[in-house]
Amino acid sequence: MFVEVPTYFKIPLLLITAYANFITFTPPNPRTAPDEQSKYSTVKYIVRQVRPPWVRALEKTITQSLVIFEIATILATYLPPPYAERILPMLAWRPATSALGVGITSTFLLGTLLCAVGGVIRILCYRALGRHFTFELSLRKDHKLVTDGPYSIVRHPSYTALIMVTIGTLLCLTSTGSWLSESGILGTLIGRLLIVAWAGEVAWIPVVMIMRVGTEDEILRNEFMNEWLEWSKRTPYKLIPGLI
Structure with a gap:
């Protein structure tokens, strides 16, 4: 269902989506040394690493590109007709009037x-x-068990946040009214293959995060023992308070 507001109001919201995606998938610290990963050496690679850095970088690039194309399309619709008629065809695979479906x-x-x-x-x-x-x-x-801040509400709030951003990104960039759905790129074979690969890779992340929760809990329990048990009693939920 479309919301009756000027389309340009979508631009700051798209920028919020892009920034949340960038923050979520950009490591705040350098990669850890092999010896600091040794306690997880027997864990499956996909759970330990989730994605190689180059895959993460490619996903971010595609996501940011989709946002840029959509913002460019919105801005182009507000240009004088002679300019809009030149620019919009470069942003759409269907007739340029398909840009009017972005909202x-x-x-x-x-x-x-x-x-x-x-x-x-x-x-x-x-x-x-x-x-x-x-x-x-x-x-x-010198690792310490952090149990305050968001970690006093659920034991894995960063995974909750990642899942929220992942689902939110897919809703923002693939739903009706998005550049992706209105431009006609999904009508081309190459476009479909690229977008299905991108969306599938993004959608896979929450699945791996849920798989990772149990593994991380087990290692932390073995490492911090009574401290972890006390924390788990105070914070019984892993991802969503009252549910999971």
Whole structure:
């Protein structure tokens, strides 16, 4: 369902989505040394690493590109007709009038909300863990069990945030009214293959995160023992308070 507001109001919301995606998938600390990952050496690679850095970089590039194309399309619709008629065909695979289908929908607003809230939670997790926050499963030297801030609400709030941003990004950039759905690129074979690969890779992330939760809990329980048990009693939920 489209929301009756000027389309240019979508631009700052798209920028929020792009920023949340960038923050969520950019490591706040350098990669850990092999010896700091040793306690996870028997864990499957896909759970330890989730994605190689180059895949993460490619996903971010595609996501940011989709946002740029959509913003460019919105801005072009406000240009004088002679300029719009030149620029819009370069941004669409269907007739340039398809750009008029780009707009704000309730699905897009839901996606933006998920991205905004998830991005804020992710930043709070970075701050709470500091140098201990790594994208690879690892225990750093002099590692401490952090149980305050967002970690006093659920045990894995950064994963909750990542899942929120991932789902929000897909809702924002693939739903009706998005550049992706209105430009006609999905009508081409190459476009379909690229977008299906991108969306599939993005959608796979929450699945791996859920797989990773149990592994991380087990290692932390073995490492911190009574401290972890006390924390798990105070914070019984892993991802969503009252549910999971």
